[in-house]
Amino acid sequence: MGITTAQLRRYGKPLVFGVMLIPAVWLTYNWWQAFQYQPHDLGFNPQETSNRFTGDWAMRILLISLALTPLSRIFRSPKPILFRRMVGLFAFFYASLHITSYVWLDMAFDWPELWADVTKRIYITVGMTAFVLLIPLAITSTKGWVKRIGARQWQKLHKVVYLVGLLVIVHFIMMRKGFQYEPLIYGGILALLLLLRVPAVRRFASLP
Amino acid sequence: MLIKSKEKWMETENSVTDEAQYLNRRTFIKSASLAGAALGAGMVGSSLGFAAKERTLLPLDYAKTSFNPGEDLTPENAITNYNNYYEFGTSKDDPAANAWRLEPKPWSVKVDGLVEKPGTYAFEDLVDMKSLEERIYRLRCVEAWSMVIPWIGIPLSSVLKKIGPKNDAKYVAFETLADRKQMPGIRRPVLDWPYVEGLTIAEAMNDLAFIAVGLYGKEIPNQNGAPLRLVVPWKYGFKSIKSIVRIRLKKRKPATSWNKSAPREYGFYSNVNPEVDHPRWSQARERRIGDFGRRKTLMFNGYGEQVAHLYKDLDLKANY
Numbered sequence: 001m002g003i004t005t006a007q008l009r010r011y012g013k014p015l016v017f018g019v020m021l022i023p024a025v026w027l028t029y030n031w032w033q034a035f036q037y038q039p040h041d042l043g044f045n046p047q048e049t050s051n052r053f054t055g056d057w058a059m060r061i062l063l064i065s066l067a068l069t070p071l072s073r074i075f076r077s078p079k080p081i082l083f084r085r086m087v088g089l090f091a092f093f094y095a096s097l098h099i100t101s102y103v104w105l106d107m108a109f110d111w112p113e114l115w116a117d118v119t120k121r122i123y124i125t126v127g128m129t130a131f132v133l134l135i136p137l138a139i140t141s142t143k144g145w146v147k148r149i150g151a152r153q154w155q156k157l158h159k160v161v162y163l164v165g166l167l168v169i170v171h172f173i174m175m176r177k178g179f180q181y182e183p184l185i186y187g188g189i190l191a192l193l194l195l196l197r198v199p200a201v202r203r204f205a206s207l208p
Numbered sequence: 209m210l211i212k213s214k215e216k217w218m219e220t221e222n223s224v225t226d227e228a229q230y231l232n233r234r235t236f237i238k239s240a241s242l243a244g245a246a247l248g249a250g251m252v253g254s255s256l257g258f259a260a261k262e263r264t265l266l267p268l269d270y271a272k273t274s275f276n277p278g279e280d281l282t283p284e285n286a287i288t289n290y291n292n293y294y295e296f297g298t299s300k301d302d303p304a305a306n307a308w309r310l311e312p313k314p315w316s317v318k319v320d321g322l323v324e325k326p327g328t329y330a331f332e333d334l335v336d337m338k339s340l341e342e343r344i345y346r347l348r349c350v351e352a353w354s355m356v357i358p359w360i361g362i363p364l365s366s367v368l369k370k371i372g373p374k375n376d377a378k379y380v381a382f383e384t385l386a387d388r389k390q391m392p393g394i395r396r397p398v399l400d401w402p403y404v405e406g407l408t409i410a411e412a413m414n415d416l417a418f419i420a421v422g423l424y425g426k427e428i429p430n431q432n433g434a435p436l437r438l439v440v441p442w443k444y445g446f447k448s449i450k451s452i453v454r455i456r457l458k459k460r461k462p463a464t465s466w467n468k469s470a471p472r473e474y475g476f477y478s479n480v481n482p483e484v485d486h487p488r489w490s491q492a493r494e495r496r497i498g499d500f501g502r503r504k505t506l507m508f509n510g511y512g513e514q515v516a517h518l519y520k521d522l523d524l525k526a527n528y
Contacts, residue, residue, distance in 0.1 A: 043300070043301070044290035045300070045495065047495065108501055113492075117490065123488055124488075176298075177298075178294065181396065
């Protein structure tokens with residue numbers, strides 16, 4: 001690749017940052033419009049739209065963050081790793097928006113009802129567990145925390161993200177009605193990304 | 209908190225297109241397609257495709273109704289653009305985008321099973337277009353949203369009287385068209401096609417059970433179940449089967465589509481019941497389309513007076 005690491009740090013990171021913000025900007029703008037009684041693109045059931053939109057993006061960005069390590073192995077270049085923390089934090093950011101959308105816009109802070117949902121509806125329990133597991137990963141994402149915990153321990157801790165990925169896919173499959181392909185496609189992508197981490201698979205594909 | 213968000217489709221009265229101008233647009237399309245024909249055969253094809261998307265919904269003659277909950281009607285645009293009709297795709301906007309492929313005229317309905325007069329009925333022979341009436345009903349979807357819809361049609365009982373159920377008939381089963389050519393969603397195995405729904409004879413003979421052929425004063429749009437659909441307002445929306453091609457009277461309970469797909473989630477009765485939750489969400493409240501917050505869901509969707517007696521010997525928790 002002709003792009004240097006320095007250039008990626010200087011221009012690549014702000015660019016990726018901006019691009020990753022686009023869905024959030026779109027959503028905020030449209031809710032702002034809705035609250036002002038102005039035309040918006042959230043459709044006839046804005047709460048449903050925003051729950052799905054934030055969930056979709058949290059899941060997509062989580063999968064992108066999980067793709068960066070395999071990509072760096074395939075290209076035998078550490079450059080994709082430069083973006084791993086930022087992309088991972090964006091996954092957490094969209095997951096937070098997803099929770100906000102559900103708790104505030106959809107359920108209007110009806111805590112008893114919310115608690116009933118989280119404990120009684122397995123797919124919400126699964127989704128909420130995935131979110132809660134992401135919190136310590138987001139908190140310990142800084143360099144300071146890597147030092148404090150120790151690189152080896154830190155890496156072990158952050159393997160929790162594989163479990164989060166699985167929970168997210170289960171949550172997605174469970175919320176759809178009937179037999180639908182879309183959750184299975186996302187599930188397939190996650191399976192591939194996890195497989196590429198298995199030592200035997202890496203040896204077979206002669207990846208580092 | 210009730211925030212009424214003003215949508216793009218919420219127009220003021222004075223911005224309504226003048227009727228003469230509105231009707232004139234057909235002439236414009238016609239002349240445009242004639243011009244197209246002059247330009248070449250390819251253009252004709254595309255203008256025909258355009259014409260198909262623009263199915264004209266004729267106004268209907270109907271009697272005004274006494275069935276009116278007195279609540280604000282859900283805007284027509286919401287009713288015709290926010291649909292669950294999986295034969296046209298699983299997104300809410302898929303039916304409005306894809307249902308132009310459906311050809312509702314001519315239409316026939318196969319009537320069989322335990323009836324005096326089985327056979328294939330033309331739409332016009334089954335639905336007496338001279339005795340149409342309007343019914344304003346609440347519609348409560350199993351997904352916890354709701355609408356208020358001005359249907360036009362005839363009581364289901366009038367159709368049943370025409371075909372004459374035999375004494376041993378206990379259930380009515382309905383089937384939706386399942387045609388790959390007209391319905392792109394059929395290619396995906398979301399459900400076991402064709403879509404099947406059913407009622408007990410007592411439910412079907414109830415005054416509220418309705419066959420709708422129109423909506424908001426006009427013929428019913430394809431995405432809402434043209435040319436004829438069931439409306440059972442005290443049950444979750446998926447019971448109100450669309451684009452009916454077969455009516456079968458049976459001794460045994462029919463195997464209905466959602467019940468087969470997820471028996472724990474969708475029962476045969478599927479009466480609106482705020483006390484019996486869907487395993488994945490609460491049914492205690494619902495969002496009326498257009499409202500910001502949720503409102504309480506009513507037992508039998510507020511039609512208990514008319515239908516509760518049908519279930520007085522039934523455990524509604526076990527028979528959800």
